[in-house]
Amino acid sequence: MKNKHLHKIFANVKSFPSIPFVASKIFGMLDDEDVSAEEIEKEVKYDAGLTANILKMANSAYFGFPAKVGSLKQAVVLMGANRVKQLLLASCMNAIMDKEIEGYDLPSGELWRHSIAVSVTAEEMVKELKFNDSEDVFTAALLHDIGKLALGRFVKDEIKEIEEESLKSKSFVEAERVVLGTDHAEVGALILKEWAFPDDIINTVRWHHAPDESENSSRMLDIVHVANVLCLMIGIGSGREGLRYEVTQSALERLGLKLGHLESIASRTLHSIESLFIE
Amino acid sequence: MEYVVSVGDMKLGKEGDLIITHALGSCLGLMVYDPVAKIGGLLHAMLPISRINMEKARENPYMFVDTGVPLLFKLLYEMGCQKKRMIIKAAGCGNPMGNNEMFKIGNRNYTVLKKLLSKNSLLIESENIGGTISRSVNFNILTGSIIIRSAGTEIEL
Numbered sequence: 001m002k003n004k005h006l007h008k009i010f011a012n013v014k015s016f017p018s019i020p021f022v023a024s025k026i027f028g029m030l031d032d033e034d035v036s037a038e039e040i041e042k043e044v045k046y047d048a049g050l051t052a053n054i055l056k057m058a059n060s061a062y063f064g065f066p067a068k069v070g071s072l073k074q075a076v077v078l079m080g081a082n083r084v085k086q087l088l089l090a091s092c093m094n095a096i097m098d099k100e101i102e103g104y105d106l107p108s109g110e111l112w113r114h115s116i117a118v119s120v121t122a123e124e125m126v127k128e129l130k131f132n133d134s135e136d137v138f139t140a141a142l143l144h145d146i147g148k149l150a151l152g153r154f155v156k157d158e159i160k161e162i163e164e165e166s167l168k169s170k171s172f173v174e175a176e177r178v179v180l181g182t183d184h185a186e187v188g189a190l191i192l193k194e195w196a197f198p199d200d201i202i203n204t205v206r207w208h209h210a211p212d213e214s215e216n217s218s219r220m221l222d223i224v225h226v227a228n229v230l231c232l233m234i235g236i237g238s239g240r241e242g243l244r245y246e247v248t249q250s251a252l253e254r255l256g257l258k259l260g261h262l263e264s265i266a267s268r269t270l271h272s273i274e275s276l277f278i279e
Numbered sequence: 280m281e282y283v284v285s286v287g288d289m290k291l292g293k294e295g296d297l298i299i300t301h302a303l304g305s306c307l308g309l310m311v312y313d314p315v316a317k318i319g320g321l322l323h324a325m326l327p328i329s330r331i332n333m334e335k336a337r338e339n340p341y342m343f344v345d346t347g348v349p350l351l352f353k354l355l356y357e358m359g360c361q362k363k364r365m366i367i368k369a370a371g372c373g374n375p376m377g378n379n380e381m382f383k384i385g386n387r388n389y390t391v392l393k394k395l396l397s398k399n400s401l402l403i404e405s406e407n408i409g410g411t412i413s414r415s416v417n418f419n420i421l422t423g424s425i426i427i428r429s430a431g432t433e434i435e436l
Binding site: 105163169171229232233234235236238239240243244246247249252257258259260262263264266267268270274 | 285286287301302303304305306325326327328331332335342373374375376377379381382384385410411412413429430431
């Protein structure tokens with residue numbers, strides 16, 4: 001049964017939509033220190049939806065600027081190029097993820113809500129645990145489930161078998177692998193390879209359900225792994241598979257995460273998450 | 280009227296209203312109904328104990344079981360519901376797979392609920408609790424009927 005779908009799944013990855021041209025162009029500009037905020041603004045302003053979405057997120061309670069961020073130029077100055085890049089990507093993902101995902105039974109918009117929720121939760125975890133490294137957990141978290149977009153229709157076709165496998169004490173992602181020969185984490189990593197994303201982000205997406213199986217253990221990976229399960233528990237983006245995932249004990253130990261931290265993070269994230277949703 | 284209760288929220292309804300909540304994972308869904316007054320409420324609480332974040336609990340008592348449940352009952356009593364007629368049903372409180380106790384927030388939500396109810400001599404009439412599933416609840420305030428949906432299945436609570 002395994003190989004019945006594999007060929008089609010990987011073909012699907014090849015034909016997966018690319019990041020919008022304007023976004024990839026701006027990514028390059030944000031990496032280039034010589035490019036001014038004005039030049040970036042000039043590039044984005046032709047895409048009114050993109051600008052509006054970025055500004056809406058920049059003005060959300062999550063970032064908590066006292067004055068209104070009125071332009072993209074101001075956003076770059078106030079938040080820094082890196083943050084604007086994250087919001088730009090979030091806005092592009094909103095367009096790509098904003099559809100019903102069959103197989104996982106996620107209604108339209110729910111995958112994006114879940115992705116933003118895991119990003120915010122991951123950042124709250126960095127704060128709670130007082131890590132001061134600048135790893136881009138936001139971006140990795142935002143993209144962790146992108147494989148579901150390409151795998152959903154195959155999951156739908158085989159949902160009976162996947163659920164039967166999952167009943168044998170397997171997580172949903174393990175059951176996907178048994179029945180389909182691959183899983184949404186691997187497919188997600190393949191898509192990001194096509195998009196030429198950095199290796200640490202690809203590694204996090206690839207192993208977000210099984211951090212101990214990665215050859216490149218990283219804090220970013222452990223954080224996204226835990227933040228994802230916590231968001232599913234809160235019910236943001238939990239679809240057909242419910243809570244059929246397991247938390248890796250060693251990841252918790254590496255992070256030094258305790259019960260008090262977990263519930264404190266959960267209590268603080270909800271409001272931030274709601275404030276970031278683009279309608 | 281149809282009301283949708285989001286995470287960390289509560290809605291009251293009267294005869295003819297429908298109260299819905301989606302995606303109860305480890306959260307508690309508590310449905311309380313007075314069949315004579317035909318008034319009911321649905322609480323969707325996320326965490327067991329408010330002590331973890333008192334500031335949030337003051338802002339939003341429905342986020343926590345220990346502050347949300349008493350407030351739900353208080354408001355129902357103020358609307359004329361009577362304790363002896365209350366029908367109490369519970370759903371949700373799931374947990375991820377595995378034995379990690381830290382992540383069993385669902386179990387802790389349920390334990391705090393049971394303690395609160397027993398302290399007030401109240402009993403749960405029926406429940407659909409635990410496991411690794413995500414549940415949605417449809418609470419019809421006219422009839423008191425409660426439908427739980429999960430992964431393509433449907434049961435009446």
